[in-house]
Amino acid sequence: xxEQEPRRPxxxxxxxxxxxxxxxxxxxxAGVSLKTVxxxxxxxxxxxxxxxxxxxxxxxxxxxxxxEAAANLRRxxxxxxxxxxxxxxxxxxxxxxxxxxxxxxxxxxxxxxxVASSGENPAIEREVLQSLCARRVDGLVVVPTGADHTFLxxxxxxxxxxxxxxxxxxxxxxxxxxxxxxxxxxLAAEHLLARGHRRIAFLGDAPGIYTATQRRxxxxxxxxxxxxxxxxxxLRMGAHSSVDAETATDELMAxxxxxxxxxxxxxxxxxxxxxxxxxxxxxxxxxxxDDFELADLLExxxxxxxxxxTALGQTAAELLFRRLGGDTRPAQTVHLGMRLIPRGSGExxxxxxxxxxxxxxxxxxxx
Amino acid sequence: xxEQEPRRPxxxxxxxxxxxxxxxxxxxxAGVSLKTVxxxxxxxxxxxxxxxxxxxxxxxxxxxxxxEAAANLRRxxxxxxxxxxxxxxxxxxxxxxxxxxxxxxxxxxxxxxxVASSGENPAIEREVLQSLCARRVDGLVVVPTGADHTFLxxxxxxxxxxxxxxxxxxxxxxxxxxxxxxxxxxLAAEHLLARGHRRIAFLGDAPGIYTATQRRxxxxxxxxxxxxxxxxxxLRMGAHSSVDAETATDELMAxxxxxxxxxxxxxxxxxxxxxxxxxxxxxxxxxxxDDFELADLLExxxxxxxxxxTALGQTAAELLFRRLGGDTRPAQTVHLGMRLIPRGSGExxxxxxxxxxxxxxxxxxxx
DNA sequence: TTGTAAGCGTTATCAC
DNA sequence: GTGATAACGCTTACAA
Numbered sequence: 019x020x021e022q023e024p025r026r027p028x029x030x031x032x033x034x035x036x037x038x039x040x041x042x043x044x045x046x047x048a049g050v051s052l053k054t055v056x057x058x059x060x061x062x063x064x065x066x067x068x069x070x071x072x073x074x075x076x077x078x079x080x081x082x083x084x085x086e087a088a089a090n091l092r093r094x095x096x097x098x099x100x101x102x103x104x105x106x107x108x109x110x111x112x113x114x115x116x117x118x119x120x121x122x123x124x125x126x127x128x129x130x131x132x133v134a135s136s137g138e139n140p141a142i143e144r145e146v147l148q149s150l151c152a153r154r155v156d157g158l159v160v161v162p163t164g165a166d167h168t169f170l171x172x173x174x175x176x177x178x179x180x181x182x183x184x185x186x187x188x189x190x191x192x193x194x195x196x197x198x199x200x201x202x203x204x205l206a207a208e209h210l211l212a213r214g215h216r217r218i219a220f221l222g223d224a225p226g227i228y229t230a231t232q233r234r235x236x237x238x239x240x241x242x243x244x245x246x247x248x249x250x251x252x253l254r255m256g257a258h259s260s261v262d263a264e265t266a267t268d269e270l271m272a273x274x275x276x277x278x279x280x281x282x283x284x285x286x287x288x289x290x291x292x293x294x295x296x297x298x299x300x301x302x303x304x305x306x307x308d309d310f311e312l313a314d315l316l317e318x319x320x321x322x323x324x325x326x327x328t329a330l331g332q333t334a335a336e337l338l339f340r341r342l343g344g345d346t347r348p349a350q351t352v353h354l355g356m357r358l359i360p361r362g363s364g365e366x367x368x369x370x371x372x373x374x375x376x377x378x379x380x381x382x383x384x385x
Numbered sequence: 386x387x388e389q390e391p392r393r394p395x396x397x398x399x400x401x402x403x404x405x406x407x408x409x410x411x412x413x414x415a416g417v418s419l420k421t422v423x424x425x426x427x428x429x430x431x432x433x434x435x436x437x438x439x440x441x442x443x444x445x446x447x448x449x450x451x452x453e454a455a456a457n458l459r460r461x462x463x464x465x466x467x468x469x470x471x472x473x474x475x476x477x478x479x480x481x482x483x484x485x486x487x488x489x490x491x492x493x494x495x496x497x498x499x500v501a502s503s504g505e506n507p508a509i510e511r512e513v514l515q516s517l518c519a520r521r522v523d524g525l526v527v528v529p530t531g532a533d534h535t536f537l538x539x540x541x542x543x544x545x546x547x548x549x550x551x552x553x554x555x556x557x558x559x560x561x562x563x564x565x566x567x568x569x570x571x572l573a574a575e576h577l578l579a580r581g582h583r584r585i586a587f588l589g590d591a592p593g594i595y596t597a598t599q600r601r602x603x604x605x606x607x608x609x610x611x612x613x614x615x616x617x618x619x620l621r622m623g624a625h626s627s628v629d630a631e632t633a634t635d636e637l638m639a640x641x642x643x644x645x646x647x648x649x650x651x652x653x654x655x656x657x658x659x660x661x662x663x664x665x666x667x668x669x670x671x672x673x674x675d676d677f678e679l680a681d682l683l684e685x686x687x688x689x690x691x692x693x694x695t696a697l698g699q700t701a702a703e704l705l706f707r708r709l710g711g712d713t714r715p716a717q718t719v720h721l722g723m724r725l726i727p728r729g730s731g732e733x734x735x736x737x738x739x740x741x742x743x744x745x746x747x748x749x750x751x752x
Numbered sequence: 753t754t755g756t757a758a759g760c761g762t763t764a765t766c767a768c
Numbered sequence: 769g770t771g772a773t774a775a776c777g778c779t780t781a782c783a784a
Contacts, residue, residue, distance in 0.1 A: 040760090041761070050770080051772075052772090053763085056763060056764095057769095060763085084762080086520050087521060088761035088763095091458065091762065091776045093763060093776085094764080100520075108488055114478065118476025118502070119476070121475055121501070121502060125513075132497050132500075135492075153453050153497070154453075176404045289679065296682075310678070311656075315659060316679070409778095419756090420755060420756080420779090423778070426778095427779085432753070432754085452776095452777055455778045457778085458759090458760040459777090461780080
């Protein structure tokens with residue numbers, strides 16, 4: 019159509035080296051004004067069909083691509099169509115599943131997602147959140163780490179939508195999606211109690227972590243309801259890595275009257291406990307919190323109470339886009355249930371391996 | 386300091402509802418000009434200390450936060466400090482590990498990362514890549530899906546840095562990081578051949594996928610070198626899900642002269658094969674491509690050839706930031722080696738379970 | 753040390 | 769139908 023590239027033989031100072039064509043270039047190439055190009059790009063009505071074609075061709079031949087950031091600057095609805103997702107670590111399967119769920123819904127709404135990991139470090143969390151706000155993301159899905167998120171209040175007031183997931187923050191002021199941790203672990207303990215266990219141990223993460231204490235509370239609640247006095251030797255908090263869990267389990271098995279059953283507060287801890295238990299003679303019933311891949315392929319299969327991570331992410335994303343769509347109802351907190359998945363390890367009775375339900379695992383057979 | 390919020394009692398048309406304060410507001414509050422605020426924000430020299438304080442206080446009290454997108458518009462170095470990472474699916478552990486590695490390096494460079502999943506769909510891939518370019522990301526790390534990526538050429542010419550990972554694209558024109566797939570699977574086959582296996586099966590993903598055919602080629606190469614005529618009944622391509630793999634393995638085990646060993650082209654297929662094999666009497670040696678969590682906790686442990694996914698992502702990110710740092714050397718392709726990790730399943734001999742190295746697995750014992 | 757004016761690439765306003 | 773011109777929030781060039 020017109021000249022493909024702004025030629026720049028030796029003497030061409032007025033246009034130093036503009037790499038990307040702008041709508042001005044397109045307008046010149048098509049022989050129309052700026053505004054007409056804008057109209058065509060935005061599919062606004064009231065442009066002659068022939069003009070539309072001419073502009074389209076000019077744009078294509080120049081390889082024009084509209085600068086979204088610049089476009090947004092002047093738009094009435096100043097939306098970047100960007101949401102931020104802040105988790106502890108994208109590489110962690112729990113978080114990446116969450117991110118995946120949010121991303122899918124975001125894509126359906128024409129949004130892109132910026133991910134940032136805090137490494138569970140409040141200082142980094144704050145830094146990335148502010149960086150995200152400075153980029154004017156429309157919304158934020160956050161698994162909060164820090165204790166104080168008031169620094170988000172000004173962005174919140176300025177219209178940035180925020181949803182917290184997995185752990186609460188700015189309680190009552192922001193939409194939040196949580197798993198029913200207390201009820202989930204209560205269920206796990208109930209499951210073991212029903213099989214006759216009285217000496218049930220609980221292995222949990224650091225007490226500073228919301229989900230860790232919630233889960234511990236579920237354990238305590240079930241025991242209390244069953245009229246069992248909690249033996250503090252069987253309650254171990256503070257294990258963070260699977261190696262910690264392995265050591266802690268070794269120690270649990272070494273107490274005077276060792277537990278016949280064990281509940282692990284998350285999947286890292288479950289894996290560590292499994293490594294420890296396979297070294298001990300006495301079979302111990304095990305129920306883990308959080309499902310994990312291959313839990314069914316282990317021997318026996320690992321019984322877990324699982325949260326639906328995808329549902330967690332979807333619910334958060336849906337709340338977020340509802341807000342972005344103009345919903346102004348008061349902040350709400352959604353609790354998502356946990357489900358018990360029996361696979362064998364949690365159906366072992368207290369008197370060595372003789373529990374009635376130990377059979378389903380055995381029934382599966384070995385390859 | 387000055388008025389916190391632009392008051393808007395009934396008659397206040399000049400400033401409709403500007404939610405966020407701009408440097409103009411800060412300037413007014415501090416009683417200085419626009420430019421002085423800009424100087425302070427950018428820590429430019431030549432501003433009186435008292436003025437700096439005054440501006441800082443005004444900015445803080447207004448809750449001012451600079452709009453990065455607007456700031457970039459006029460900057461000479463028009464960098465968004467944004468990189469895009471496009472993979473098949475962020476929720477997939479392989480990809481999320483890759484994303485995590487890129488993200489960490491990006492953060493060190495002061496960059497944020499936008500993730501987008503293509504679902505292995507070329508049309509979606511193209512769409513998200515163009516959306517990313519329209520947002521003017523400085524760089525792109527892509528696990529390519531489509532066959533044609535020439536549409537990226539204009540952005541490439543305009544200065545967007547691109548690195549392909551895991552699979553090649555725009556060969557020779559763009560930096561690329563690949564795993565040594567052929568050599569890796571060759572190694573796996575060699576491992577089985579050394580234990581006396583002659584009937585080795587290969588289970589691969591769809592032949593349209595680069596890594597699938599590469600891995601198959603490694604299998605073929607090793608067999609050929611060993612002087613073994615390939616039995617096409619033992620070569621099965623096209624299994625994509627773990628369910629496909631389970632079925633395919635069932636069928637492999639049903640052929641007249643069934644294999645004594647099996648190589649699985651990726652971890653999904655390995656899992657499916659494991660499910661199938663545990664239903665069969667005859668023990669079959671198994672080597673999988675790609676490591677996976679708990680591979681060591683299964684009974685026996687699963688022998689794999691593993692690629693270092695984090696290294697893949699790190700290498701890609703480093704190449705990218707080297708380009709963003711001004712490196713203009715010709716495009717390079719880096720091959721990262723794969724490592725064989727023996728855990729038991731691959732050390733079984735061909736004559737039922739009597740292979741010499743079957744012992745290490747048994748030695749581990751059961752919990 | 754500080755301020756004025758122009759401009760980044762686009763959309764909004766309003767006139768022709 | 770189409771086009772000047774201002775404006776978005778900020779940085780850069782140049783003056784004072």
